[in-house]
Amino acid sequence: MDAFNYFAMSWLSPELLGLTALGTFLGIYVGAIPGLSVTMAVSILISFTFSWDVNYALCLMVGVYMGGVYGGSRTAILLNIPGAPSAIATALDGYPLAKKGLAGEAIGLSTVMSVVGGFVGIIVLAIAAPTVSEFAITFQPRDYMMLGILGIMLVGSLSGSSLARGIFAGALGLLIGTVGLDPMTAEERFTFGVVELWDGINPVAVMIGMFGISEALHQLHHMNKAVVKQKISRIIPKWSDIKKYMPLSLQTSFIGVIVGALPGTGGDIAALMAYDHAKRVTKNPKVPFGEGAKEGLIAPESANNAAVGGAYIPMLTLGIPGDAVTAVFIGALFIHGLNPGPLLLVEQPHMFWFTVGNLTLANIFVLIFGLTGIKLFSKIVECPKGILIPLIFLLSIVGAYAINNAITDIWWMLAFGVFGYFMRLYGFPVGPVILGVILSSLTDENWRRAILTERGSVSDLFINMLHSPLSTVLFSVIVLILFTKSPIWTKWLKRKVFRPSA
């Protein structure tokens, strides 16, 4: 009964309800406008909301996350520009549909199926998380350490162009996270005798720099791209269509949840895998894939929204983020004094059910905003970049300053922004950096705990590791990634998905 009360908390309070609605609304537009990303929006929002009550801040950010994942599909359909990485697969069939004059129908259908996917994700989260967290209590420090490394390596190998670049980015993040006084012995690390560095580098400044500034700087390359307008007809999808595609939507939703729940894989991979799945199971599509098959639109859209619920499972139960957005989210939870991990569900069950309720609410708002306001939408998305980008810079700077009212944070943000710009330019992924910063202390502390319990003996650590099935699995996965060069796998996946459609 308590759980239900917490679940309904954001539904009954007008302020929380309003904030979730606002967040979802903002998220849809942030996700839809190419050049603005959910990661960027959430990292800027952290800095503005950190003084708020945690419930208010969470409502807003959950809304942005949920809306943002959906919003990317809009521009993918209308402009063939995926507003977010998770909408890349959506563009493959969504844009051909729009070219046939079916943009409205495509948007309507993708909205409904996104919401279906979202609900599947939330239900799985509500059922699985308590079990996972009970299981997680039995985890040893070495398991946490390996989970941390695993998450960074997966993000590094999947998001970047080469594993080496991904590992570099992840290790850099880990190192940034160690700057300051060591939490266990209070020894100085990388402080260069500067007292200001004792507290470390503010992770929010790193996030805003890497995702706000560097992304906006990159947008300056594409200032003069012409926008193609599409005519939008009816938007409420046909009931027969929904009924017909529901089984596929549910299947791909489950793919989405599972992929989302794995550390290191998020909505983008989920959407690509779902697209691949749809292609395999649809024997006789009415329209070939890549030319406007509705199956090819529904599958990735259900999967990427389902991945949101999935991504919350490791985030809330283990404190391990699945991708850059969840890494930023964990940063937000830490700032609000919450400790995501196996004890969160035991010590603060209200937080868990509150989040589940919030996600559900945000999902409903996606449905409402998704099927309305399309005229306003096309106006806002056409907002010229020449105005938009200066505003992003302004918000980034103000955001970085607002965390501690310190100019130093602006310097850090700027430094990481410029560095991130060059990293992106030369094919280094920036997601692992953020994951590294967030996971740094967890990995560091658990490594030291693990080695201390073995009295400093590495051989004992390995022997005990092999006695525990979980540790063995984790260890072998890490070794597997390192030595089978997971880029081959991504190449395979990309080839499989893109080649026939190209």
Add this chain to the structure above:
Amino acid sequence: MSSQSPSLTTRKPGERIFCFLLVLGSVYLFWQAYKISGFSSLSSPGAFPLAASAAMVLASCITFLNTLKAPAAEDVRFVYHCFPPVVAFIMALILIYSVVLESLGFVLTSFVFLFISIQFLYRRSPLTTLAITLLSLIVVYIIFRLVFQVVLPEGIMPEREILSSITSLWR
């Protein structure tokens, strides 16, 4: 670990230098990590930074060696495709913004910043730019300063007096 996606079989101008700088930076950080507690024990405060920076050295060396093998991309010029003047200009603008922010205050600095950058990027008549700048600044100010209650540097503008005189008008 030499397998790379097709887009990276060529290298962009400056990529080699950037990767080389990363190697240098990683080695420097490795040395700094060594200075924390040396190779004293596996659970020392320096052990984890050492491992992380060692991974950086290794990964950056591999990347650098790969760029040595890769042929240069054709028709890509550094000043045009990689680091166009507009990016440098905006970077400089943000730098100046953060230098003068505390002394001049949020409102003035942001006004100038928005005006220059919108004029530069949007290229309309100064009057249009002025209108857009004013409007967006007012919206940002209301949302963040008044609704979100974010503390922003006041600088030379007597903001609080202005605000209180405005609120007193309502009473």
